[in-house]
Amino acid sequence: MATLEDVLLPDIGDFSDVEIIEILVAPGDRIAPEQSLLTLESDKASIEIPSPLGGEVKEVLVSVGERISQGKLLMRVATGSAGASAESGAASNSGGDQAESTPKPETAPAPSSPSVPSSAQPRTPEPAPSAQPSANQPPTRAPGEAERRKAPILPRPEDMAAIAHGRTPHASPAVRRFARELGVDLHRVKGSGRKQRILKDDVQQFVKQSLAAGTAAAAPGAPFQLPSAPAVDFSQFGPVTSEPLPRIKKISGAHLHRCWLTVPHVTQFDEADITELEAFRKGQKAAAEKAGVRLTFMPFLLKAVATALGQMPVVKASLAPDCEQLIHKHYCHIGVAVDTPKGLVVPVVRNVDQKGLFALAEELMTLSQKARDGKLLAADMQGGVFSISSLGGIGGTAFTPIVNAPEVAILGVSRTEMKPVWNGQDFKPRLMLPLSLSYDHRVVDGADGVRFTSLLRQLLSDIRRLLL
Structure with missing residues (x-):
């Protein structure tokens, strides 16, 4: 008779809780020693587990995706098929108990069969003629051999x-x-x-x-295979001219396209009352000129953003390439978008949280001039944790800035407007600054987005909070 053996997961080294990614056998399969049974995958390697014995798989006790460790029961295998054949042959000679307990299918008796010794006569009055195969027709399968199954149709x-x-x-x-x-x-x-x-x-x-x-090898993080736009002959509608796209727009265009497709954008809108801040800025105009700088609103905004980022560091974090870890940055470099004749560039002001207003004003003047002259270096535009895009000098009331990945947020600032604001007793004219915060929803959720714009609004409304 066949013996049912347990197959356990052997010692696989220092690995534990390893995931099964493939099972290579099924119940009913006959396996040989050292034949691969299943494949495990750890964070370092893939491992194929061999069979320690041969036989027929009776039961598979694990499944794909399950995590297992050493000693786990994998399956049960029936072994000793050769012994089973010998026992079956002996039983055919001895008849006896096995003929009584296991009935055989009826077949036509052989025309001439050798006599059975009296010591091997069955106990029942009538012998079982089916215990002996026909001499002219051999059996379809050997005793103990599994039934031969028809080969399946090969899949396409x-x-x-x-x-x-x-x-x-x-x-x-x-x-x-x-x-x-x-x-x-x-x-x-x-x-x-x-x-x-x-x-x-x-x-x-x-x-x-x-x-x-000419096709893209799409990654899981960028699965979009968008069709190209159809070519249009605009000359059929009227006179046209063409000119090469500036190099900056070629580079930034591809980056912005990728950011727009791969970052789930959400934009939060708010307004900040900067009436007192603007009055203070104008009051410091003479001191700024004496220091040789032009004090604009941007240094104040940089300081307010740096303070808000210090209190909410998740807004200046980045998502790891595998999208499974969050990288926190313990520095505060902020990019400021600058409009140039050749396109938009974003130089980075470093260590904003460690500099004063006049120092920031001077650095902004230097970077802006280098950007317009086309003399920015690659290092001048790297390392930012957050970006600011200000269109206030041109116009507009709100817009949706595109997140500059791998950053997770960008602040858009539009034109200020004097508005009547209710203070609880009456309406007062207040200078209101529109804010548009776009963020990566995988890192910054809606509640954090509102908290950030609310905090920034409070800091800009009362610049004394920057000292706290």
């Missing part, structure tokens, strides 16, 4: 693609990381390794083919 490639849809691609963690760095969706890559495992060469080949075909 499109059938396999439909079955595999939604499954985790079969690749090692190193290959997954390599694919993420290149922006490749592994679901679209065909593996050439054992059991269709995706190798590094497969990813490289897929990228080469995509580039040759």
